Amino acid sequence: MLKKIVAAFAVSFFAWCLPLHAADLTMGMAFDVTSMDPHYHLVGPNVNVSMHIFDFLVTPDREKGKLIPGLAESWSVVDELTWEFKLRKGVKFHDGSEFTAEDVAYSFDRPATILNSPGPFTLYTKQIAEKIIVDKYTIRFKTAKPYALMLSDVSNVFIVSKKATAGLSSEDFNSGKGVVGTGPYKFVQWKRGDRVELARNDSYWGKRPQWDRVSLRMLTTPSARVAALLAGDVQVIEGVPPADIAQLKANPDARLFSTVSNRLIFLEVDQLRDKSPYVTDKNGKQLDKNPLKDLRVRQAISKAINRAAIVDRVMEGNAIATGQLLPEGYFGTLPGLKADIADIAAAKKLLADAGYADGFGLTIHGPSDRYVNDAKIIQTIAQMLTRIGIVTKVEALPSAVFFSRMSKQEFSVMMLGWGGGLGHVSTFVKSMLTTYNAEKGWGTGNYGRYSNPKVDAFAEQALATIDTGKQEKLWQQASQLALSEFGLIPLHHQVNVWATRKGYAYFPRTDERSLAMEVSGK
Structure with missing residues (x-):
């Protein structure tokens, strides 16, 4: 059953990839976001937006969630209670300040200070009993007892700038203050209920993203997303309604990509x-x-x-x-x-x-x-x-x-x-x-x-x-x-299905994220 579903809709990502060049991209998002604070609400749409702006120490890959280096180049188990992370050197936040171990320690302290979170990130931070800054680019996390899921947990906590965010509330983030990460895109503006606007971070430490500017439009009505795609107002949509899959599959101007x-x-x-x-x-x-x-x-x-x-x-x-x-x-x-x-x-x-x-x-x-x-x-x-x-x-x-x-x-x-x-x-x-x-x-x-x-x-x-x-x-x-x-x-x-305009491609992720960095096309 699973193979049939994937085979029915998936189009090879690589078959549709075209040479990269600068352009703008608009994506139709199925769900609205509730905050620009990356530590406020552990819910998919918020995390999805934050992944454009902020990075993790360790990050899941797009196919099966395999953990790969992020802001941490490497990690090791020092003893049964201590994990050590070696950080990338030369990484800059969007405001030009340097990323260091102090930012990591602060980022793992911060979720516990968030008030009235409907989905707290403390699920991933409570087990850390002590954070030890060994040097500017090395940090250790100590636990009260042996803990096997440290890597899994740190792959869920976004790293923010201590300098840019200290003392700010979640509401401050919503106005744009503190939305300063190390990620591939910089925050431009959030029009609540409408869209999030992003601009490429040309100083990004990782692979340079294709798109100059990205607009994540909140099109929460399924028919509106499909209509926007067919009209060419957006190039990619997530959450393709099951009732529209056959129609889009038959449309020569659309492409479908899916995964369980x-x-x-x-x-x-x-x-x-x-x-x-x-x-x-x-x-x-x-x-x-x-x-x-x-x-x-x-x-x-x-x-x-x-x-x-x-x-x-x-x-x-x-x-x-x-x-x-x-x-x-x-x-x-x-x-x-x-x-x-x-x-x-x-x-x-x-x-x-x-x-x-x-x-x-x-x-x-x-x-x-x-x-x-x-x-x-x-x-x-x-x-x-x-x-x-x-x-x-x-x-x-x-x-x-x-x-x-x-x-x-x-x-x-x-x-x-x-x-x-x-x-x-x-x-x-x-x-x-x-x-x-x-x-x-x-x-x-x-x-x-x-x-x-x-x-x-x-x-x-x-x-x-x-x-x-x-x-x-x-x-x-x-x-x-x-x-x-x-x-x-x-x-x-x-089973999640994305649709793109002809000439664009999306690599479907099992974690459901819809990321501009995964879109290739004109």
Whole structure:
């Protein structure tokens, strides 16, 4: 299935690459951004924009997320508690100041100072107990205990200029202050809700980007993106709507590029509160007892969902139904684990066994403009749950509103998506399935507050295990246990499709990023 999908839409990147020369590029982006502060909100659209302006110490490549040198030329394990990073010399920030180890230390301190973040980057910084500047171009990170995921974590924290950003708030960044990186493009302006304008950094330490100026236009309505591409107003669009793929494939002025994403679309349910705000009887009165805390109810919800129908009818074949955290074959996935099969009779029996033979009322919340067909998916799931007696309403909200309210734990059931980043299940387990602990930076995405000490113990062991084979087994044990208890309810992995004008090419990334640096053309 996976190979068929990729083969159906992918056009060889290299076949379309043309000689590079200076030009401007406009890209149609599917999702809006919420901040120019690269440490404010750990969400895909923000990270995507920041990757043009800022760099990581270690960076994932575009094909499988393999870690390669970024601002760090090399790294080594000094002892079981100490990682050392050798930094590139001669790298300049956009304001001309020199990049040094002080900027690195500051960049890893800063996420903990961000107030009211709806998705904190502390997930990747809490484990660092001490930052030691050895010299101008060498820094060491010490941990309180052996920690195997240091490289993965540092590949998620953007390096900012201490000189340019010290004392600035996230709102200052939104006005343009402090948006000073070492990346291939310089910040020009952000027109909120409209576009981000960038200019090439001619002093970039890496490969010189092709495009003089880049405009990232926020075209959050799918039809508007397609229309802008066909009209020639943009040269590249992301998030091609499944319904428009056949049309674009047949159009001689368009090219399609696709890959299976490591993003999981899933449900999180409130497993903490005895009374959950959007769980009611069928007359709309809040229940005194939260049925979502009962495993049998979570199993029933999963059994009620026909994932194959969602893939075929809502996603028009451009998704992979799953019971996993990542597509099979990635590090830590469970061989042979398939998506739950829809079974209405079994779902009703599970509800009856849990004491809810007559069902109950529920509201599902989710974004209306963040994931491919997100509002349609939520509506479809609501219909499926209603068939087993869980009378379900839907509130699909603009992503800025949804994520803000979700961070305050206002919802009972929510549909989310999470990208696997480096293709490693640790990202999911640590963020989504370990017990929430702000001090440790664990469970930062665990809004349902699922908790099992055994899962936490497996994660603790895995994080302290350097042996790759033993580490993978521990992550498998953690994810298998959490999934068996429906700590979250997996739905599908997206297949992401980009479209370009004829003469342009885009190399599709498994991490879903849409980067001007990956576009080649006229």
